[in-house]
Every structure is written in C-alpha cells, then in structure tokens.
Amino acid sequence: MKKLLLGDEAIALGAINAGLSGVYAYPGTPSTEITEFIQNHPLARERNLHSRWCTNEKTAMEAALGMSYAGKRALVCMKHVGMNVCADAFVNSAITGVKGGLIVLAADDPSMHSSQNEQDSRFYAKFALVPCLEPSNQQEAYDMMAFGFDLSERLGEPIVLRVVTRLAHSRAAVEVTEPMAEKLLSPSTDQWVLLPGIARKKYVALLEKQDAMKQASEQSPYNCLTSYAKADAEPKRGILACGIAYNYVREALGDEARLLKVSQYPLPEEKIKTLAAECDELMVIEDGQPVVEELVKALLGAGYPVKGRLTGDLPRTGELTPDNVAKALGRPTGAVFAPAKNMAPRPPQLCQGCGHRDVYTALNQVLADYPDHRVFGDIGCYTLGALPPFQSLSSCVDMGASITMAKGAADAGLFPAVAIIGDSTFTHSGMTGLLDAVNDKANITVVISDNLTTGMTGGQDSAGTNKFEAICLGLGVEPEHVRVVVPLPKNMPEITRVIREEIEYKGVSVIIPRRECIQTFARHARAKKQ
Amino acid sequence: MKKDIILCGVGGQGILSIATVIGEAATRAGLYLKQAEVHGMSQRGGDVQSNLRLSTEPIWSDLIAEAGADLIISMEPMEAMRYLAYLSKEGKIVTSSKPFVNIPNYPDEEALQKELDTLPSVKLDIETASKDCGNPRGANMVLLGMAAPYIGILSVEDLRQAIATVFARKGEQVVEANLKAFDAGVKAGA
Numbered sequence: 001m002k003k004l005l006l007g008d009e010a011i012a013l014g015a016i017n018a019g020l021s022g023v024y025a026y027p028g029t030p031s032t033e034i035t036e037f038i039q040n041h042p043l044a045r046e047r048n049l050h051s052r053w054c055t056n057e058k059t060a061m062e063a064a065l066g067m068s069y070a071g072k073r074a075l076v077c078m079k080h081v082g083m084n085v086c087a088d089a090f091v092n093s094a095i096t097g098v099k100g101g102l103i104v105l106a107a108d109d110p111s112m113h114s115s116q117n118e119q120d121s122r123f124y125a126k127f128a129l130v131p132c133l134e135p136s137n138q139q140e141a142y143d144m145m146a147f148g149f150d151l152s153e154r155l156g157e158p159i160v161l162r163v164v165t166r167l168a169h170s171r172a173a174v175e176v177t178e179p180m181a182e183k184l185l186s187p188s189t190d191q192w193v194l195l196p197g198i199a200r201k202k203y204v205a206l207l208e209k210q211d212a213m214k215q216a217s218e219q220s221p222y223n224c225l226t227s228y229a230k231a232d233a234e235p236k237r238g239i240l241a242c243g244i245a246y247n248y249v250r251e252a253l254g255d256e257a258r259l260l261k262v263s264q265y266p267l268p269e270e271k272i273k274t275l276a277a278e279c280d281e282l283m284v285i286e287d288g289q290p291v292v293e294e295l296v297k298a299l300l301g302a303g304y305p306v307k308g309r310l311t312g313d314l315p316r317t318g319e320l321t322p323d324n325v326a327k328a329l330g331r332p333t334g335a336v337f338a339p340a341k342n343m344a345p346r347p348p349q350l351c352q353g354c355g356h357r358d359v360y361t362a363l364n365q366v367l368a369d370y371p372d373h374r375v376f377g378d379i380g381c382y383t384l385g386a387l388p389p390f391q392s393l394s395s396c397v398d399m400g401a402s403i404t405m406a407k408g409a410a411d412a413g414l415f416p417a418v419a420i421i422g423d424s425t426f427t428h429s430g431m432t433g434l435l436d437a438v439n440d441k442a443n444i445t446v447v448i449s450d451n452l453t454t455g456m457t458g459g460q461d462s463a464g465t466n467k468f469e470a471i472c473l474g475l476g477v478e479p480e481h482v483r484v485v486v487p488l489p490k491n492m493p494e495i496t497r498v499i500r501e502e503i504e505y506k507g508v509s510v511i512i513p514r515r516e517c518i519q520t521f522a523r524h525a526r527a528k529k530q
Numbered sequence: 531m532k533k534d535i536i537l538c539g540v541g542g543q544g545i546l547s548i549a550t551v552i553g554e555a556a557t558r559a560g561l562y563l564k565q566a567e568v569h570g571m572s573q574r575g576g577d578v579q580s581n582l583r584l585s586t587e588p589i590w591s592d593l594i595a596e597a598g599a600d601l602i603i604s605m606e607p608m609e610a611m612r613y614l615a616y617l618s619k620e621g622k623i624v625t626s627s628k629p630f631v632n633i634p635n636y637p638d639e640e641a642l643q644k645e646l647d648t649l650p651s652v653k654l655d656i657e658t659a660s661k662d663c664g665n666p667r668g669a670n671m672v673l674l675g676m677a678a679p680y681i682g683i684l685s686v687e688d689l690r691q692a693i694a695t696v697f698a699r700k701g702e703q704v705v706e707a708n709l710k711a712f713d714a715g716v717k718a719g720a
Contacts, residue, residue: 004557006567029569113568170566170581170592171553244592251591322595334597335619340611342637342645346540348576349632381574388634458569 005174007167010138011077011105012037014145019180021072021100022050024060026428027457028079029114030168031107035077036460043179053454055463056399056428057082061089061104068102068158071186073149077105081115083124085399085429092194093158094128095202099188101149102158109165110288110319114456116379116398118317120288125160125265129206131213132160132265133222134243138172140222140263146180151216155209164287166319167244214266222263225271226255227278238279239329240272240296242286248325249285267295276300283328284308287320349384355515356382358487359449360390362495362513363418366503367392373416374409378402378430380422381455381517393420400429407433407442416503420447424454427464431471437508438476445502446510448472449487451517459520472510481509488515532585533683534594536613539605540630541578544670547696548603549580551674555684555692556584566592575632577609584683603677605670606630607646607653608637614649623651624677624719626669628658652676654718660711668711675715686716 005013012034015023025035038044039051050067054060057078067074076086083090083106090104106121125132133148135141141163148159191198217223238258241249246261253259260275262268276282284293284306293308300306307313313328314320326333350357359382367373377383377393378401386393395405402419410417421430426448437444448468454460464471472482483502485495495513502509516524535552539545549565556563566581581594596615602623604610610625617623625646629639646653656672665671671693678686693712697705 002557004553004563033569166566166592169569170564172564172589172592173557173562247590247592251595322591322593322598326595333595336597337614337617337619337649340608340614340645342642343608343611344633344635344637346575346577346609346633348541348574351574384574456574 001176002173003176004171005138005142006033006169006171007138007141007163008033008169009037010142010174011145011161011163012041013176014142015075015103016041016044016049017177017179018146018149019073019182020049020075021182022064022067023075023077024050024054024064025077026054026057026060026082027454027460028082028107029457030109030165031077031079031105032457032460033168034105047182053461053463057086058089061086061093064102065089065093065096065098068098068100069188069192070100071188072100072183074100075103075105078107079115080106080108080119080121081117081398082106083121087124090124090158091128094130094206095194095199096192097156097190097202097206098152098158099186100183101152103145103148103152103161104158105161105163107163107165107168108288111165113165116396118288120291121160121162122265122288122291125162126291129210130157130160131155131216132162134162134263134265135167136244136246136261136263138167138170138174141167142174142176144222155212155216157206157209162243164244164319210266214269217264217266217268218270220264220268222261223268223271224261225275226257226259236279238275238282240275240282240284240292242292245285245287245320245325248320248322249329251322252326252329252331262292267292267299269299272296272299276304281305281307283313285314285320285325285328347387349387350381351518353518354381355451355487355513356385356449358489358492358495359420359447359513360385360392362487362492362499363420363447364390364392365492366496366499367416367418370416370503372414373418374414375418375420376402376406376409378419378421378425380425382420382422382449385420399425400433403430403437403444403446404433406444406446407437407440410443411440415443416445417443418445418447418503420449422455423448423450423452423464423468424462426468427462427471431475434472434477434508434510435475441507443506444508445499446508448510448512450512450514452514453517453520455517455519459517459523468512477508477510481505481507482512483509484512484514486515487513531683532583532587532589533601533681534599535582535584535601535603535681536579536594536599536616537582537603538577538579538609538613540609540632541575543605543630545578545580545605548670548674549582551689551692551696552582552584552681552684554696555688558692559684559688561586561683562589564589564592577612579613601677601680603673605673608642610651611646611649621650622680623649624673624680625651625653626656626673627653628655652719656715659714659718663710663714665707665711668708671708671711672715672718675712675717676719678716679719
C-alpha cells in the first residue's frame, strides 16, 4: 500500500512497522514530526509504545540505550545540535554496544533554516566509530528503519540515521509494509560497566567490528555504483553523491553519469576506488559539510583530482539545490525573471497577543534606566526578541546558555546581568546553571518566560509545567526572590515594579511571567468546542 | 507531463491546506508527487513557501530549479514576486491582490500592483470573494479555484473530489463551503 508521507513520517512509520518499542526525543526542527507521528499512530497507541517527550536529548539517548539493554528496539530523535547535548551518552553507547536495535536519528539543517549552525552529524557517526545511514528519499527513509535495526542488532552497535531538512519536510508516496512484532524483553547479560578495565576491552572490540561495518557498506543495497558507458565524454568525470545529493545529480544529468550513490557509511572504499579507476576526476556532492570530500581526498591520494565544496565547485556553506548542483556539473540553467523591485524581507515574529511580547515590553522599559545592562537570551520563540521592535537580546548560543552566560558576565562585574529563558529550555538545560548561580550567589536576574509549552516547535508538552516555583526553591533560590507575574499589557505597572526590585536585589532572583502560548490556547479552545 | 508549482504566502495564511488538496488529488490521479514544505520558525508570520512537483514520470529533486516553475500560487501579492527567479518564462502567477502588511517597510502598494501587472499574472481580492460566497475562511480555496485551469495536469473535478476528501472529517457543511469557495475561484479565474 502507498501512503503520502513527509520524510519524518516515513521514518516514524518505518520504525513502528519495524517493531519499535519506544521513541525518545526532545522537539527540534526538522525532527519533531517523527515523534508526533508515533504519538498519534493507532498501532503505536495499541502497543503502548513509549513516545512521551523527554526533558532533553541526553535523557532521551540514555533511556533509549536502556531500552536497547533490555533487548527491545528503540529510536532516539533530535535535531543536529541535539547530538551535542547527548554526545556523552551517544559516544559511550558505541563502547557499551547495544542489545535491541538502536537508531539515533539526527536531522541536520544545512542553510540553518531553524538553527544556529550547519554541523554535520556524519562526523558524529565517524567519531563514535559506528555506521551511518543517509536516505536519499522518503521510501529509503522508511525502508532504512527495519534495515537499520537489523544492522544494529547484527553489529551490536547503535546506528546513526542522518537526514536533512529537505528530506524531513518533503512529502512523497511511500510503499508501506506490514508491521512486525516487537522484540521480547531479554536484558543483556553482558557487562556494560565502563570502568577503565572493561572499557579498554570494549573499545578494542568496537575497533574489531570496523571491518564488518566496512563490508556492510560495500555490500549495501543503498550504495550503488552505476557505470556509464559513453566513453567520449572527456575528461571522464565520476560523481559521488551522498543522500539527497543523488536526486539533484539525477535531476541534472538523468542517467548520463558515472555515479556512485552513497547512503551508508563508513564509506565503501572499494567502490570508490573502482569509480576512480574508471575516471580522471571525482566530484563529491554532499549536503552539509565536506565530510566525504576530505575522506575521498585522503583515500585517493594527493595526485587524484577531487572536486566539491572545498575546491569551490560547490558553495562551502548552505544546502544543496538543483541549481548549485547543476551549475557544478556544468549544466545550463534557464533564463530567469529579474528580481522584483517592490520587495521587502518578512522575517518571522512573535505572534500578536503572545506573552513574550509583554515580557520584552516590560524588560525594555525597566532596563532603559540601566545603560550598562545586558540581556542574555536563549533558544525558543522568545529569541525573536532580538529582532525589531524589541531588540532586547545580546546573545543566544545554545540551550540553557542564558543563565550561565549571565552568571559569567556578572562574575566579571557586569550589572545588571539578565537572563531570559523559556520554560521548556529551562528544564532542558537551564536548571544546572541556576544551581551554579545559587551556589556562587551570583548577582543575576533570571526571567523564565513560561508559556506552558514548547512553543517554537509547534506546542509540545513542556517537562516542567506546574513545577517551576518548586524547582527554583529546590535549587536554593530564596523564596522571596521567586516572583510570578502574568504578562498582560494591563499588568505592566506590576511587572515593571517586580523586575526593578529583583534587579536591585544583589543575588539570584527568578521572575516567572506565566501565560499560556496563544497558539496552544486557541487549539485547546477549538478542541473544547468540538 | 509535469507541473512544478510554488505555493507561497505568509505563515498562517493556509498554504499548506492548498498543498494538501493538490497532493490528495495527485495521489488519486496516480501522479508522482513531491512536496517540500517549510515548518518551524518561519511559520510565525514570516514568508513561507512550498515546492509542489507533479508528474506522470518519476521525480528526482524535492526542490524546483530556478526558471523551472510552471505556476506560482500566492496568498499575498508581494510574496508572489519573492520567488520570481523560480518562475519559468512561460509560467504564470495566480495571486491574491490584497497585501498582508505585518512589516514596517512594506513596499508602496500602487507600485507593487503595477509591477505585478507587468508580469504574467492573474490576481483577485480572494478575501472579498470568499466573504461574498459565504465562507470568509475559504480564501485559500478561492485561490485554488482560480489556479485550477493552470494546474492542468489535474482536472477541476479531481480537485473538487480532493476537497471533499480532505475536509470530510470536518463535516459536510465545511466541505460544501469550501467547494463553493473553490467554484467561485474557478469562475473568477476563467
């Protein structure tokens, strides 16, 4: 049966039908829809598959590893920067190895459509010495779930499945298979205690598996070498296309190419050498960073011409497009209309009526009296407070950095140092930083702008809802300096007074403006009406 | 035969509903389809677009190449022109004529309309049209109706059936209201 599915949905359904027992994830564009699809799928509900959101990617990765330890198939999903958050658990899961199949889904975001960087998760797979799958289309994304779980169990290692935004958020028809049964509970009897004596042995065992991983790549149905017999094309150019790059190459050249499609890593070195021997030069076309280009250069030696992003044949930054790939392949492009004259950028903005707006209005009003102030921002809808009309923020780096950066700046003598962080981001990675600040009696004012949801990714449950005062008190913030306000225009006098008082307090204070996200509020109202 | 369509507008205007209807119609008609969407941050009142590719042959790229689009369907006149580089010289723009102004530096409206008129375009105040046919929330279906003759690879009847399927779970009244808006669009575009 064929179904029209987003890449993310194909991954989700592929996982369910491959006998998944649990998905563990923190929302992050472009990966969010995977977990949401599983949460809403009838079979997943019937089987009571674990699909509740986790507090962050590290807790997700560890829980998934625990499920694998117990012998069942687990999926952990995140956006690329989530790999940084779970890196400790992820890298060490390659050392422990796995029992039930474990797939680590990383959704990369070249061109930074909704991200802070363009990091390429294939580096993580290589770093941890585990295989990586990179589907070129929605069908492969679906098929690679069962394939990946099998491979993971056969090798006893986690598998990274890397997608990019354009696959995650693109729809196509997918041939769907019958669901398999879940694995039975069968906990590992192996030692997963990574004390040095055991870890050393396990690391050697991981290294010994590298040949099997390479063999799997050489024989993989996803790494196909297509020879092209037309001998008169000079110079003989071979193309190595990774993941969705394959589509852009086929779009440009049809089947007129000496082409190696790579969708499974470690690289199929023998196939690359075969292609190189047939050709005079290779062009590496990959979305993200030039991971493969560097490896192929090293493999073929300095004398063999290898082109790609590093040589400038393709742009060094940004995602691949049919246009930049066609250009790199020397294909003519069509005549285009001149750009419109009456045009202005239309950046995203906070919704009309959003509580974050009232928070920034109040902050700006009070901080106008403190010319040396800085507001350290964090990751969420409220990052848009950096843009006009508010322009309140001086920084936004990674999940939780508002509190810790404010603390460091306050340590250096900056005053007032204000942190603004959302409720979900606070439980994701802000709590430990707040404990540091309390222990150091840092002179900072923390605003936890609580809209009762994970707003930017579309309104998922937030791990700390109804617990924030208790968390702050538990971490040692003094009760008289945990202040709750309701961010509405009519409350402006009270909010500004509270902010002013807490800035003047020499120590850690937390202000919690709390009002539900207007998007989820409207959704709940609609649901009630029906 | 193939049709490459760029659907665009401002986050929240309902372009993904149009995409869903065309996707449903294409699947029903047995066409190959790829549809790249924008999710996430840009949906907050920023510019949004979806690349929709329909074909009787397999499709490779999820994205439409520059000068490759047969059609730009836009919920907003300035947004229609944002993707001009993607429009084929033989292509067509079908757009709402009514600006959605949520930025301080929105261009001069008269100049904008004049520029739009120099391009191969059809425009209509779809919000008024949808109010006139008794479905104020059906502007996107009016627009789809206007675009229907240019989509070509799908018949008007294919699209009507798809509307019935897509909105079925919201009840017969919603289906009827959307079909009415769609029909008004077909009439206006003809």
